[in-house]
Amino acid sequence: MYKNIMVPIDLVHKDHLDKAIGTAVDIAKLYGATITFVAVTATPPSKVAHNPEEFARVLEEYTAGQRTKHEIDIAAKALVSHDPAVDLDETLNKEIHALGADLVIMASHIPHFREYVFASNAGFLAGHTDVSVMVVR
Amino acid sequence: MTDQTDSDYQIETDTDYEVGQDNVQMLGLDIHNPVFMISGLTIIAFVMVTLMFQAGATEFFGWLRPFLTSTFDWFFLLSANIFVLFSIMLMVSPLGKVRLGGADAKPEYSYLGWFAMLFAAGMGIGLMFFGVSEPISHFSSSLGGTVVEAGARTDWAPLGGAAGDIEAARNLGMAATIFHWSLHPWSIYAVVALALAFFAYNYNLPLTLRSAFYPIFGDRVWGWTGHIIDTLAVFATLFGLATSLGFGTEQTLAGLNYLFGVPTGNVSRVVLISVITAMALISVLRGLDGGVKVLSEINIALAALLLVFIVVIGPTMDIFNTMIAGGAAYVKDLLPLSNPFGREDANFSQGWTSFYWAWWISWSPFVGMFIARVSRGRTVREFLFCVIVIPTLVSVVWMAAFGGTAIEQVAADPEAGVKSAALPLKLFEMLKDLPLAWLTSFLGIILVVVFFVTSSDSGSLVIDTITAGGKTDAPVAQRVFWCVFEGLVAATLLLVGGSQALTALQAMAVSTGFPFTIVLLVMCVSIFMGLLKASRA
Numbered sequence: 009m010y011k012n013i014m015v016p017i018d019l020v021h022k023d024h025l026d027k028a029i030g031t032a033v034d035i036a037k038l039y040g041a042t043i044t045f046v047a048v049t050a051t052p053p054s055k056v057a058h059n060p061e062e063f064a065r066v067l068e069e070y071t072a073g074q075r076t077k078h079e080i081d082i083a084a085k086a087l088v089s090h091d092p093a094v095d096l097d098e099t100l101n102k103e104i105h106a107l108g109a110d111l112v113i114m115a116s117h118i119p120h121f122r123e124y125v126f127a128s129n130a131g132f133l134a135g136h137t138d139v140s141v142m143v144v145r
Numbered sequence: 146m147t148d149q150t151d152s153d154y155q156i157e158t159d160t161d162y163e164v165g166q167d168n169v170q171m172l173g174l175d176i177h178n179p180v181f182m183i184s185g186l187t188i189i190a191f192v193m194v195t196l197m198f199q200a201g202a203t204e205f206f207g208w209l210r211p212f213l214t215s216t217f218d219w220f221f222l223l224s225a226n227i228f229v230l231f232s233i234m235l236m237v238s239p240l241g242k243v244r245l246g247g248a249d250a251k252p253e254y255s256y257l258g259w260f261a262m263l264f265a266a267g268m269g270i271g272l273m274f275f276g277v278s279e280p281i282s283h284f285s286s287s288l289g290g291t292v293v294e295a296g297a298r299t300d301w302a303p304l305g306g307a308a309g310d311i312e313a314a315r316n317l318g319m320a321a322t323i324f325h326w327s328l329h330p331w332s333i334y335a336v337v338a339l340a341l342a343f344f345a346y347n348y349n350l351p352l353t354l355r356s357a358f359y360p361i362f363g364d365r366v367w368g369w370t371g372h373i374i375d376t377l378a379v380f381a382t383l384f385g386l387a388t389s390l391g392f393g394t395e396q397t398l399a400g401l402n403y404l405f406g407v408p409t410g411n412v413s414r415v416v417l418i419s420v421i422t423a424m425a426l427i428s429v430l431r432g433l434d435g436g437v438k439v440l441s442e443i444n445i446a447l448a449a450l451l452l453v454f455i456v457v458i459g460p461t462m463d464i465f466n467t468m469i470a471g472g473a474a475y476v477k478d479l480l481p482l483s484n485p486f487g488r489e490d491a492n493f494s495q496g497w498t499s500f501y502w503a504w505w506i507s508w509s510p511f512v513g514m515f516i517a518r519v520s521r522g523r524t525v526r527e528f529l530f531c532v533i534v535i536p537t538l539v540s541v542v543w544m545a546a547f548g549g550t551a552i553e554q555v556a557a558d559p560e561a562g563v564k565s566a567a568l569p570l571k572l573f574e575m576l577k578d579l580p581l582a583w584l585t586s587f588l589g590i591i592l593v594v595v596f597f598v599t600s601s602d603s604g605s606l607v608i609d610t611i612t613a614g615g616k617t618d619a620p621v622a623q624r625v626f627w628c629v630f631e632g633l634v635a636a637t638l639l640l641v642g643g644s645q646a647l648t649a650l651q652a653m654a655v656s657t658g659f660p661f662t663i664v665l666l667v668m669c670v671s672i673f674m675g676l677l678k679a680s681r682a
Contacts, residue, residue, distance in 0.1 A: 050617045051246070051253060051346070051521045055165045058349030059155075059246065090253060090519075092618040094432025 010041045014109035016100050016129070017047040019056040019066060021115075028115035028144040033078045035111070044083040044107055045071050048099050050092050060088045097132040104137055112141045153248030154679045156348050158359065162367050164351045165616045174623055177614035180372055184379040184612055185630070192634055195649055196641045202649045210503075210652035213659045218499035222485035224662045225502045228332040231669050232529050240676040241526030246346040252522035256531070258438055259519055264536055265441035266515045266603045267334055268326065269596035270389070272448075272543055273589065274396065277571040279325070280548025281555055281564060284318030286493075301492045304481055315552050319471025320478045322544050325498065327475070327537035329483070330505040333665065335532040337513025340668045342520045342528070347679050351615025352517065354378045354510055360674045361667060374664065375611050378510035381657040383627070385508055386604040387634040388651035393597050394418050394639065396569035400590050403570055404583070414639055421594060422632030425601035429624045433519070437606065440599045447592050451585060452546055458579055459550045467549030472541050503658030506665060514607040518617070525676065551575045601631060
């Protein structure tokens with residue numbers, strides 16, 4: 009059913025990703041699909057890393073830990089966006105097509121009042137991309 | 146944060162400070178505690194106090210600004226010279242080879258996109274208003290020569306003036322104008338921008354003003370020392386933008402009234418501020434690439450169109466002559482114009498030069514921060530060349546075309562409309578004497594509005610980053626807040642207090658140029674120490 013699963017990763021909230029990653033691993037094992045973790049950063053220093061190169065290393069380390077934990081191969085891809093506060097959704101959407109992903113599994117917070125005005129990232133992708141998106145609360 | 150990198154030109158610091166460490170998350174926002182609250186509340190308090198005690202505020206700030214620029218004129222002039230020399234020294238020294246972001250960093254923007262953004266943020270709007278008026282002012286005062294009363298000069302001519310000599314007055318007028326719009330202002334911007342970019346990309350510190358002082362103050366920059374520096378920067382930026390937006394509204398309305406008879410009352414003011422703020426909001430919501438960059442490129446394209454039109458349709462040969470002779474006069478008079486001591490032309494050197502330097506310096510946190518944001522991957526040499534030399538050349542061409550044409554009109558007819566028109570209308574009066582005036586004037590108004598939108602959206606981006614503790618990916622709602630806040634401050638000042646309140650708060654914004662000059666001088670030491678360390682890394 010699915011061949012290529014993309015899992016957007018927010019490295020600031022690593023401790024909230026277990027359920028989404030667990031779901032992706034189960035589905036990947038069920039259908040023999042590949043998994044790719046995708047994370048986006050800006051160039052200035054952030055809470056996660058001081059620069060894009062270090063960000064890629066942090067993502068790779070995190071992915072390596074998940075590979076061992078779930079005993080499945082997971083690819084990792086770090087992307088640089090000039091203005092992730094605004095471009096994140098579009099950057100992820102482009103990457104979905106660049107990777108040829110047919111399923112996106114994404115952790116998302118419980119919507120609050122703010123989401124009536126500004127869609128959450130998962131909400132945007134579910135509403136705007138043409139592949140299946142599974143939003144995991 | 147994890148281990149820091151150790152690639153070439155990257156410095157490993159001892160600090161364990163994390164970007165956003167002091168931030169608080171509430172109501173879906175991610176803001177620095179206490180910079181966000183202090184900045185916001187102080188701005189509201191200042192607006193209220195200024196409006197409640199308008200006469201006193203007007204009197205106080207009306208006294209403070211000239212007091213600073215007259216008493217400390219030598220300090221402003223000397224410091225600006227230091228910034229120019231410092232930048233040139235870095236450009237030609239081996240330190241210039243240090244790459245922002247480390248040896249392997251790649252530039253994120255093409256030269257054109259990068260230059261369009263830094264130019265639109267740095268000067269843009271000023272060139273529209275002063276491109277015509279300033280050359281005429283200096284030309285006329287130079288032509289009038291010197292006037293001495295009670296042993297002191299009362300004229301506004303630069304240096305010794307050029308009494309009765311049209312050719313010499315034209316050259317001196319152009320030299321003085323170019324002086325205010327070229328090497329010195331762009332070196333001021335370059336110092337701040339370089340400090341911010343270098344300490345963010347090579348020292349891996351948060352992209353905010355305080356980081357530039359880390360080599361000197363160490364971890365104290367994360368405490369109150371840094372809070373004060375960042376709050377001052379927000380303060381200068383928001384008041385600079387809001388008062389400019391207020392004045393820009395008055396000027397745009399004057400232009401619209403002149404061209405199309407649009408009424409200039411309060412309704413028009415509110416509508417225009419709302420339109421500019423709404424356009425800035427759309428740009429802010431579209432982000433750096435989809436908003437600011439696109440608008441900056443549109444700006445540069447339209448400005449280039451207007452420039453080419455004037456050069457081709459206007460007095461082409463005179464413009465070229467003005468360019469060459471004015472440029473040469475600038476080189477010749479550079480030393481006397483920038484001399485900080487023993488000046489006889491006090492009105493010019495204090496009223497114009499010293500004021501301009503304070504103005505550019507008060508804008509430097511905003512412009513510098515914005516330039517830094519888009520400059521990773523450039524070498525220090527390339528960065529300084531593009532931030533100082535190219536804008537200087539563009540300013541020479543722009544001033545020669547706009548100012549040269551206007552001076553030509555005044556030289557041919559001393560009663561020409563361009564001489565007597567009010568400041569906001571001088572551009573349109575100059576264009577009136579050229580073919581297709583309705584088209585170029587309309588283009589002029591569009592340019593003014595778009596330049597304002599670009600300042601407003603890039604300003605919101607900068608203030609948001611500072612008040613989010615250097616986070617560039619804070620929730621978009623915060624940018625929206627600052628963008629709307631700026632529009633509200635401008636509208637409130639204009640409606641309740643009129644131009645007087647705007648003048649008072651603008652004088653205060655310019656007055657922040659004084660403490661910032663000291664801040665910038667310290668920055669130079671910081672940059673030098675940092676670059677020296679990085680070049681050995």
